[in-house]
Structure formats: structure tokens, C-alpha cells
Amino acid sequence: ETGVTQSPTHLIKTRGQQVTLRCSSQSGHNTVSWYQQALGQGPQFIFQYYREEENGRGNFPPRFSGLQFPNYSSELNVNALELDDSALYLCASSFWGQNYGYTFGSGTRLTVV
Amino acid sequence: QKEVEQDPGPLSVPEGAIVSLNCTYSNSAFQYFMWYRQYSRKGPELLMYTYSSGNKEDGRFTAQVDKSSKYISLFIRDSQPSDSATYLCAMSPQRADSWGKLQFGAGTQVVVTP
Numbered sequence: 001e002t003g004v005t006q007s008p009t010h011l012i013k014t015r016g017q018q019v020t021l022r023c024s025s026q027s028g029h030n031t032v033s034w035y036q037q038a039l040g041q042g043p044q045f046i047f048q049y050y051r052e053e054e055n056g057r058g059n060f061p062p063r064f065s066g067l068q069f070p071n072y073s074s075e076l077n078v079n080a081l082e083l084d085d086s087a088l089y090l091c092a093s094s095f096w097g098q099n100y101g102y103t104f105g106s107g108t109r110l111t112v113v
Numbered sequence: 114q115k116e117v118e119q120d121p122g123p124l125s126v127p128e129g130a131i132v133s134l135n136c137t138y139s140n141s142a143f144q145y146f147m148w149y150r151q152y153s154r155k156g157p158e159l160l161m162y163t164y165s166s167g168n169k170e171d172g173r174f175t176a177q178v179d180k181s182s183k184y185i186s187l188f189i190r191d192s193q194p195s196d197s198a199t200y201l202c203a204m205s206p207q208r209a210d211s212w213g214k215l216q217f218g219a220g221t222q223v224v225v226t227p
Contacts, residue, residue, distance in 0.1 A: 040220075043217050090156050100205070104157045109154075
């Protein structure tokens with residue numbers, strides 16, 4: 001059974017640029033959630049995808065967007081990068097309707113300069 | 114005020130000691146309570162989850178939930194240097210519109226010294 005894999009592991013971008021982060025779900029899971037974890041903080045919920053549609057969103061602006069593909073993999077896109085977007089971005093997969101037991105990937109460390 | 118409060122530490126204990134971690138919360142709708150362990154440069158790993166109030170034990174780990182006080186705890190017995198990590202509490206209501214949306218504490222850094 002494979003876990004959640006994310007790519008790339010590290011990324012450096014310039015303010016104003018756009019970035020795409022990728023996530024492959026754990027085998028059998030059909031739901032993907034994305035979280036942002038700033039240094040020294042707990043993860044903050046960005047949004048969740050199920051059946052290729054956004055289902056639930058946290059307090060993040062529209063320049064944070066995502067996609068889910070038929071194989072349940074997912075992308076997180078961030079436009080017009082700001083310095084405060086520098087963080088660890090975590091992907092978590094689960095079964096739809098599950099309140100616990102999310103499997104997290106190791107994350108993508110994004111640095112905006 | 115944050116919905117979930119957790120002391121960031123660091124918490125330093127000698128090997129073999131009991132590690133005691135806790136979180137307080139303000140949202141009475143929370144029904145699922147989880148503890149995650151996060152090593153440096155890694156994603157969170159689920160240690161334990163509890164539904165509603167009560168205690169749960171798994172090996173050296175014990176999780177307690179006191180909903181009347183809005184207080185949860187994690188105890189690690191016979192701590193090992195490999196337990197050195199950041200421990201995150203997380204919570205979720207039992208509502209369809211909250212699926213996937215975990216509310217995390219800031220995490221407590223634990224250092225177990227040999």
C-alpha cells in the first residue's frame with residue numbers, strides 16, 4: 001500500500017509568480033485535502049476535493065485553487081505569490097465522509113522571495 | 114482567540130519519563146479528537162483518535178478527552194529519544210460540511226534526552 005506522495009519537495013519562487021504543487025493520494029482513498037503549515041504553526045485547512053469538485057474551503061483567497069483528477073490525484077495552484085505564502089504545503093487523503101484517519105504526505109516546502 | 118490552543122513548548126524530558134501533552138478548545142461541536150506526530154521535514158502522522166469523551170490506550174500512548182472541560186491530553190509512557198518530535202492535536206465536528214477540515218493546535222515540540 002503506497003502512502004501520499006507530494007512533489008516537488010522544495011520550491012523557491014519569486015513574489016508575483018504562480019506555482020503548482022502535486023499530490024498522489026494513498027491507494028483506495030477518494031478525497032484530498034490541502035493544508036498550509038507556516039513555520040512554528042499547526043496546519044491550516046485550505047480546501048478539500050471529492051469527485052473532482054471543491055467541497056469545503058478554509059479562510060484562503062481565490063488565488064488558491066485546486067484540481068482533482070479521475071485517479072484522485074490533485075494539484076494546488078497559487079497565483080500572484082506573496083511572501084506570506086512561504087510555508088509547508090501538506091496534502092492529506094482519506095475516504096469521503098471520514099472525520100479522522102487522514103494520511104498526510106511529507107509536504108512541499110515553498111519559499112517565496 | 115484560536116479555536117484550539119496548545120502550548121508550543123519545547124518540552125524537555127529525560128528518557129523513560131512520562132510525557133504529558135494537552136490542548137484546550139472552544140468549539141463545543143468538536144467530536145473527533147486526534148493526535149499527530151510530526152518529525153522535522155515530514156508530514157504529520159496519526160498516532161491516535163478518539164470519538165467524543167473518554168480514554169483510549171495504544172501501547173505506550175494514552176489519549177484522554179474531557180468534553181465538559183474542553184480539554185484533551187496525550188500521555189507517552191517510557192519515553193524514548195525517538196519520541197522527540199512535534200505533537201499536534203487536531204479536532205473535527207461530526208458534520209458533513211466539516212469533513213476533511215481538521216482544526217489543529219500549534220503543536221508542542223518534545224525533546225527526550227538520553
